[in-house]
Amino acid sequence: MAGKPKLHYFNGRGRMESIRWLLAAAGVEFEEKFIETPEDWDKLRNDGCLMFQQVPMVEMDGMKLVQTRAILNYIATKYNLYGKDIKERALIDMYTEGMADLNEMIIVLPLCPPDQKDAKIALIKERTTDRYLPVFEKVSGLVSALGHWTWKQGKIVPDWHSLGIDLHSQ
Ligand SMILES: N[C@@H](CCC(=O)N[C@@H](CS)C(=O)NCC(=O)O)C(=O)O
Numbered sequence: 582m583a584g585k586p587k588l589h590y591f592n593g594r595g596r597m598e599s600i601r602w603l604l605a606a607a608g609v610e611f612e613e614k615f616i617e618t619p620e621d622w623d624k625l626r627n628d629g630c631l632m633f634q635q636v637p638m639v640e641m642d643g644m645k646l647v648q649t650r651a652i653l654n655y656i657a658t659k660y661n662l663y664g665k666d667i668k669e670r671a672l673i674d675m676y677t678e679g680m681a682d683l684n685e686m687i688i689v690l691p692l693c694p695p696d697q698k699d700a701k702i703a704l705i706k707e708r709t710t711d712r713y714l715p716v717f718e719k720v721s722g723l724v725s726a727l728g729h730w731t732w733k734q735g736k737i738v739p740d741w742h743s744l745g746i747d748l749h750s751q
Contacts, residue, residue: 607660
């Protein structure tokens with residue numbers, strides 16, 4: 582029997598988090614190998630197992646998978662979580678690409694110059710509440726899949742703290 586998938590990433594949510602969620606949704610146990618030091622990072626890059634010298638990387642089924650979307654597509658296809666036909670798959674792609682756009686805004690926030698940070702946080706909040714969450718509110722069945730949101734009085738409420746956004750810094 583094949584071993585558990587091994588996830589290589591930093592000790593944080595980042596781009597690996599959606600992969601963790603998807604494996605959990607598929608009921609697949611996995612191991613994590615965190616990159617904790619510059620030496621860990623150098624070793625992984627110099628081993629030649631990262632196609633583009635980037636993580637996330639997932640070892641599974643004899644492959645060293647990189648590129649978040651490629652990894653998600655592989656897992657979703659393997660565990661039959663990618664729609665019953667191409668129309669359902671297109672719909673799934675539309676929802677997940679929307680979430681990926683929002684996620685990308687949040688992931689790059691720590692790299693933002695300090696003088697632009699408040700404006701970026703304000704934009705993330707505006708896009709979250711005005712653009713993305715209304716779409717997911719229409720399909721409340723999907724809400725349980727969104728770890729950082731809670732459902733209050735018929736509305737999705739973001740958990741800003743768990744998203745890494747400190748409201749008190751405003
Ligand atoms: N398109 C890639 C982007 C991966 C990426 O940017 N990973 C970052 C960590 S979150 C990284 O490894 N950066 C190092 C580098 O680009 O040299 C994906 O979706 O997996």
